[in-house]
Amino acid sequence: MALVARSFASSLFQPLSSSPLNGYEGRELASMSLPSSQHKWRMVIAYDGTKFAGWQYQESPPTIQCLIEKALMRITKLDRKQLCLVAAGRTDAGVHAWGQVAHFVTPFTYDSLENLHAALNGLLPSEIRVRQVSSAHPDFHARFSTVSKIYHYTIYNSPVMDPFQSRYAYHCAYKLNPLVMREAASYFVGRHDFTSFANASHCDGSPDPVKQIFRCDVIEMDPVFKIEVEGSGFLYRQVALLIQIGREALPPETVPRLLAARDRRDLAKVTSSALPHGLCLMSVNYCDEILKPLSDFPATSFGRCHSVSKCKLLYF
Known part of the structure; x- marks a missing residue:
């Protein structure tokens, strides 16, 4: 080759x-x-x-x-x-x-x-x-x-894990309450200092703890929960806290309290990190102007389609 x-x-x-x-x-x-x-x-x-x-x-x-x-x-x-x-x-x-x-x-x-x-x-x-x-x-x-990024975090909420989802979803055997999770997720929306939620290694490569979250949705598709976040970045310790709140171990108001604290030690007292394999970067968004096709340049390739020039149909 x-x-x-x-x-x-x-x-x-x-x-x-x-x-x-x-x-x-x-x-x-x-x-x-x-x-x-x-x-x-x-x-x-x-x-x-x-x-x-x-x-x-x-x-x-x-x-x-x-x-x-x-x-x-x-x-x-x-x-x-x-x-x-x-x-x-x-x-x-x-x-x-x-x-x-x-x-x-x-x-x-x-x-x-x-x-x-x-x-x-x-x-x-x-x-x-x-x-x-x-x-x-x-x-x-x-x-x-980049204007924004969309991330999905997938949680498989059932006593027994589906082995076909084990590489792409976090297993939570405790029954989650989607209503309190949505209330808690709403506190993430806006521009905040996420120091309390920062990982030792930032998954988006940015050392800046201030991030803009445009939406944070909790979507229930029993037995799967998807947390969909659109913003300038994502820290999956946010998910760990939402899971604790979904288990009703913590109230939704814990989110604004921890955001205000700006101290990772406060978060460590109430939850651990969620596993990274549930997280997927779904898309990266840019303004239309910067993505306009250039003249005199080759067209976008979406992959080559293979065709069969000669095909014989066999009947039995």
């Missing part, structure tokens, strides 16, 4: 520059502007995070970023500093994603993105799939251009 894109050094792209993009080096601390010789590409990525050590780059145990970078390096023949791969959020070990967004840059462009897309998924393990590849506006930044 050396590779698929008609020798990625010839007709699939037209090399424009061999110089790397300065300033990113895999981090998100630099200017979002690009030299005219650089082209930016956006990916939507889904992954089962069970056996990976989160998003953030490390080789052992492997991370999502590490594996995607290795695939991109093999395909493009660029090193990771040139690719400057950046995600919308650095999910923790065990956390899943359906709509993670990331961008990377190249010193060349493409006639079509379908071969690149197919090559990426051909090199990645089955637990990671690139769902879309598209050109991106030079000012687009997977993290800094």
